[in-house]
Amino acid sequence: MKLRAGVVGLGKQAVDDHIPGLTGAEGAELVAVCDDNAELVREHQYRLRVVGYTDFRDMFRHERLDLVIVTVPHHIGQEVIATAAEHSVHVLKEKPFATNMREARELTKQCEDAGIQLMVTLQRRFNPIYTSFMQLADQIGTPFLADGQYTLCVDDPSDGWRGQSATAGGGCVIDMGYHLVDMILWYFGLPDRVLADMSVQARPDRTYDAEDTALIHFGYDSGLYGSLLLSRYLGPKTEQIRLVGSRGVVHLERGRIRRLTNDGEAIESLSREQAWPSAATCQIDYFCRVIEGLRPNVSGPHANLVHMSFIEACYESAKTHAYVNPEEIQ
Known part of the structure; x- marks a missing residue:
């Protein structure tokens, strides 16, 4: 039933x-x-x-x-x-x-x-393009750099409840960025340090306090480090993660994942079109x-407390202009 x-x-x-x-x-x-x-x-x-x-x-x-x-x-x-x-x-x-x-x-x-x-x-987490990431990552040697980007263009970032932190909790980091944060935590775990800068300046003619753009640097004591660019004012719509290792690169996009050599030559590729529903x-x-x-x-309350510790670390770092350890927020 x-x-x-x-x-x-x-x-x-x-x-x-x-x-x-x-x-x-x-x-x-x-x-x-x-x-x-x-x-x-x-x-x-x-x-x-x-x-x-x-x-x-x-x-x-x-x-x-x-x-x-x-x-x-x-x-x-x-x-x-x-x-x-x-x-x-x-x-x-x-x-x-x-x-x-x-x-x-x-x-x-x-x-x-x-x-x-x-x-x-x-x-x-339920799309084979994304679940294939770690399988390909195992084939690129020692990973040392990860960078991600999730951007789209909203004409007026102040519009509606999403423009105010009091109703949205924040802007591009906690909202659209939640998916990219989830992938970083899913693939690599919680970073040991986070440094973030944020902007509410994309539309100076509007009044809002939920960030329109954020640049987040993160690092692990293992030696892996990286950055995330999130924006709800930067078009065209882009979603990607790139992991660079000693013997190759994994490049993940919304509908495609590829394993490349370090000079950019494609070794293998998997694509899935029009499969979001x-x-x-x-x-x-x-x-x-x-x-x-x-x-x-796989995504219950306790797991998402980890997501919130990463996000809170981003907001705290943007205020203090200093690295923050997300583990200390949990």
Whole structure:
């Protein structure tokens, strides 16, 4: 029998990823949607033939749900998760896990006390392009340099709730950058030191305090070091990680991964086109197996406390202009 799922928040992420993912999932079925925009609710309620709500509290009271996918503005997430926990409903949460470390610890305790599973949506972990990275990395000798880039162009970084740290928790680091941070932690573990600089100067004619651009340097005592460039004002849209070793390079992009010689000659390549909804479906089915006790939770609260320690280290470093050890923040 399929698990009964609800979706709270009908923005682009829900419409493009999570709802199509549920449509293709074997383990769950969509039975209810919720958004504070009544017109959006009516549209999706009719199109999807599900029950619609404009208040998530009503949805939890009236629907018998097994899990909920939460895709709301960052500052609302904790309240939705707390309400889900009160009703013993498992949560698949769109990144980020929380807006700061204090909130992350509170959420971790709430989930533990309620005995529910929470998993943060990190679709790249369910895409073979990304899962192939370490297999190729084993073939390039001793790695010593990693650099990543995730950029896109938002015309007005001040627009909406994402422009203010009070509602977003921060800008490109905690929001879009969460995926790149996850990959660094997934592939290499938590760095021993982080140094970050950030900008809110892309649009001097606008007022906002959530960073539009960040440059993050990180290093490990093993000798590996690297940098991340994150920006929501630098086009075209780019997502890549490059790992340089003593006997070659691994270059990962959104739809392709290649192993190269150190002078840039391609040795092998793997590509996957137009497969993003498939990754969302895989993630949902995996979460259903987590709920049933058949799989480990690869992106649960405790794992994401590590993500938050890296992110908090970035913000602390940007304030102090000094290296910060993320381990000291956990």
